[in-house]
Amino acid sequence: MMSVATASALAAGMTELQEQQRAFRLAVVADGAAAGLLAAGSSDPLRRLQIYRHAYRSRLTDALAANYPALARALGDEAFAALAAQYIDARPSRKPSIRWFGDGLDDYVGQHDVLSHPALRDLLRLEWAICCAFDAADAPVATRDELARLAPEAWPTLRLELHPSVCLLDLDWNVEPIWQALTRDAETGIEQALPEPVEHRHSLVVWREGLTPKWRSLEAAEAECLRALQRGETFEELCRSAARRINAERAPAFVVGWLQRWLADGLIARV
């Protein structure tokens, strides 16, 4: 058991340390003066602080670019660095791992008018979803054979579950060709003119197949059906909601068709 005297000495030392660390933090992130904090030493401590200041910004800018490579390419080095600088100041990292830096970028650009084109926001949302699919939890996927073995009477009440890597996005712009062009540029090293963004409200699904993130654009009816599945609706309910969009007779066939594709792609977790 710690004595009262030791505990209070620990608390006093802790306050002193906290003040030193607060002053240091301000000196690094906000160019604070750090008066009295640093030893004069053999060289100018303010010049030496620049090493920490530079490291702080470049490390976080690099982490943001690693999570949003297509956005970084679309904006170019200078504009991306400017966006990163604003984001770094507005949304300091709170997570132990730098891997999550940029998790609030979609929200941030939604609140501040910082992008030169609104389609870029959809582009970055696609990138974050890809980034999350990359290291989302592992889970075995359901196969066609497994489902084929189900008794017919089990189907109406069957609730399928999506693989943990699956993310559904609603987009306002047709950003897929832009993402493809930017990604191709990154692979070939040759920069080509980007396709003009076209306004197009649609949905897109992102998931991981094996170790590789994938995405596919969806028609409205399929997207709605996938969302119903995500909400935990039964197979019967999926067919019923599809019937409201397509004609009632053909709806089950559509749902079965989509389901076959989802199974082939690995979107459905093992039942």
Added chain:
Amino acid sequence: MNETSSCTTKISGFGLGLRTDHYHDFVDRKPVVDWLEVISENYMVPGGKPLHYLDSIRRDYPIVMHGVSLSIGGSDPLDRGYLRELKQLIDRVQPGWVSDHLCWTGVDHHNLHDLLPMPYTEASLRHLTDRVQQVQDFLGRRILLENVSSYVAYAADEMSEWEFVSELLSRADCHLLFDVNNVYVSSRNHGFDPWVYVDAMPARRVKQIHLAGHEDHGDFVVDTHDHPVRDEVWALYRYTIARIGEVPTMIERDDDIPPLDILLAELAQAREAAASAVALAA
């Protein structure tokens, strides 16, 4: 302290830091490396590629874990969520040991993602001793702490870095991951004698050595891990081994990562340097 989780993974010889660029080399070619060090945070993710390769490579190589976010010297409370995740990864990897840095990484829940120096004061020592003990109790094992490189010193410093480090090791009953390059970098930045630093290290607590490259700017030196190990650092390494004996040693490369064969050749250099140092000391 009692080691409640027995550590069965034996580490000796010469290792490398595992980097994504070399995943396929380790899986396909299985090059001769005695052990690998992984950055813990890179694998503190739900699933996917990082954990897939970690599990696969772990089957062929002994591994040690090296963290960057413990913030053992921080003044925010220890992050229990982080420690729980770390423990889960330890259970998965069964590492030879677990290390982090003798530093702080953020304050007021703002993570700067940098290894920031501690003020070398009695207050820091007390604070660190208490926290190291908390972490060791939670993990059920001794941890290794690495001396970091630094560019500034605090006006409040009451002792030298080497006095501070060796005092902490003894008070907190933890081990040292001795980064020879960091000693060299800090010695140039603060104008101290790196050999004196080496002399002050308690040999029995040094469990691992890091070697790395740096960038020399003349009046200051930056710890960049993007160059081969420099001659001055090799000399300090030979001196360290001559004084404390053979210690598992690895090369860290984090930027401008070359093909694996180049790092393997550099690791062979480390083997030779250690062997010659041991022969000289005998």
